[in-house]
Amino acid sequence: MSWLIIWKTAFSSILKNKRRSLLTMVGIVIGIASVITIVAIGNGFKEDMVNKLSSQKQDKNVKRVSFNAFSTADIFSDTEMMTENDLSLARLVEGVKSATFDKQKVDGRLTGNLTFKSGVKNLSINYEIIKQTKVDLVEGRQLNRNDDTTLNKVIVIDEEVAKALYQSSKYALNKPFTYKDQVFTIVGVAKNTSGAIGPGNDNSLVYFPEKTYEHYFGKLKDAGIITLSVLPSYDSNQVMEKVIKSLSEQGTMRSKGTYQEYDIKDAIKELGSLLNNLIIFISTVAGISLIIAGIGVMNMMYISVSERIKEIGIRRALGGSASDIKKQFLIEGFALTLIGGISGYLLGMVIAKVISFVLPFNVHPDLMTISIAIGVSSLIGIVFSYFPASSAAKKDLIDIIK
Numbered sequence: 001m002s003w004l005i006i007w008k009t010a011f012s013s014i015l016k017n018k019r020r021s022l023l024t025m026v027g028i029v030i031g032i033a034s035v036i037t038i039v040a041i042g043n044g045f046k047e048d049m050v051n052k053l054s055s056q057k058q059d060k061n062v063k064r065v066s067f068n069a070f071s072t073a074d075i076f077s078d079t080e081m082m083t084e085n086d087l088s089l090a091r092l093v094e095g096v097k098s099a100t101f102d103k104q105k106v107d108g109r110l111t112g113n114l115t116f117k118s119g120v121k122n123l124s125i126n127y128e129i130i131k132q133t134k135v136d137l138v139e140g141r142q143l144n145r146n147d148d149t150t151l152n153k154v155i156v157i158d159e160e161v162a163k164a165l166y167q168s169s170k171y172a173l174n175k176p177f178t179y180k181d182q183v184f185t186i187v188g189v190a191k192n193t194s195g196a197i198g199p200g201n202d203n204s205l206v207y208f209p210e211k212t213y214e215h216y217f218g219k220l221k222d223a224g225i226i227t228l229s230v231l232p233s234y235d236s237n238q239v240m241e242k243v244i245k246s247l248s249e250q251g252t253m254r255s256k257g258t259y260q261e262y263d264i265k266d267a268i269k270e271l272g273s274l275l276n277n278l279i280i281f282i283s284t285v286a287g288i289s290l291i292i293a294g295i296g297v298m299n300m301m302y303i304s305v306s307e308r309i310k311e312i313g314i315r316r317a318l319g320g321s322a323s324d325i326k327k328q329f330l331i332e333g334f335a336l337t338l339i340g341g342i343s344g345y346l347l348g349m350v351i352a353k354v355i356s357f358v359l360p361f362n363v364h365p366d367l368m369t370i371s372i373a374i375g376v377s378s379l380i381g382i383v384f385s386y387f388p389a390s391s392a393a394k395k396d397l398i399d400i401i402k
Helices: 003-016 018-054 084-091 145-149 159-166 210-217 236-250 264-307 309-317 322-356 367-393 397-401
Strands: 062-069 096-102 109-118 121-130 137-140 154-158 176-179 182-190 204-209 222-230 257-261
Touching: 003 018, 003 322, 018 264, 018 322, 018 367, 062 236, 084 096, 084 222, 084 236, 109 159, 109 176, 121 210, 145 210, 154 159, 159 182, 159 204, 204 210, 222 236, 236 257, 264 309, 264 322, 264 367, 309 322, 322 367
Parallel strands: 121 204, 154 182
Antiparallel strands: 062 222, 062 257, 096 222, 109 121, 137 182, 154 204, 176 182
């Protein structure tokens, strides 16, 4: 029997039992759509984060030192990981031209990161220091130049922060916001345009008056990373080793963690690996539903075999081999799950695209997601149709006639 005839017969059988075929495919469609949605969003997030990290320029004479705390309590506290004392230690090392904290300007804006408590959870968000705000408000007023010049301790917060702290934007107005032992009054609540608080949200969610911030906290800096400029006549790697040794022996936080070189390439590699493992884990959990769908395919194929005993007998009587019968039912199961896989892929990408409208990054289809949809669905069709197909192939012509 030619492959063309086998494929035509397979699609004919599927269309003959439309309702049953459709219900069987639903499990495949849902399972594949779930996996594709997770993978597509995960890949979009990874691409966005890697692009942001990769945009930082590298210079062989510029090195960065970071601090890795032993305790997560220190990581999520307002305690500075490195201080002016650490800068002084770094500057004393031979070969160091200059040592400064990492710049905080992002797209021309002065931004930083802070952590605040919402119930028992610690939430990390970005903040911005600015002379006056021009954001869409849902409650209260904007920060103005008078707040800036008079060192007024007021802030504007995003409505997501307001909900996390006081359950609603309305109740947050004129309430206190504590940062580094200083209490600010919330005078405005900005409309949220960047989505929920989380790792993918890089927008500013709190606004401080610039001069007020500098009066109480000093110039904005990233106290988590020290940037070293090494003199061209010195080996930058050797200078880095000496700096780390000096900080490890005399650094402010030496008893609470370790000082190490911060390499953006390593950070990108580590982040990519972490996200890939997370995507695989979540996709595996979602993919368990495909096993249930596969059992449904097997059940349908067994029913199909039992209903078509006469057809199998006629094919065998006309010279059809057991191999041809087996191929016939295998192709039917394969075609059924392939259609379900393609449909699930399309549905998953539509869902991912819709979700991406409320996320700060785009979702792009790629070869990996297409391969998952077609490969997994095809594998399910072959694996779960094999036993019913083998059962059909083993039917004895004499037994069928009886």
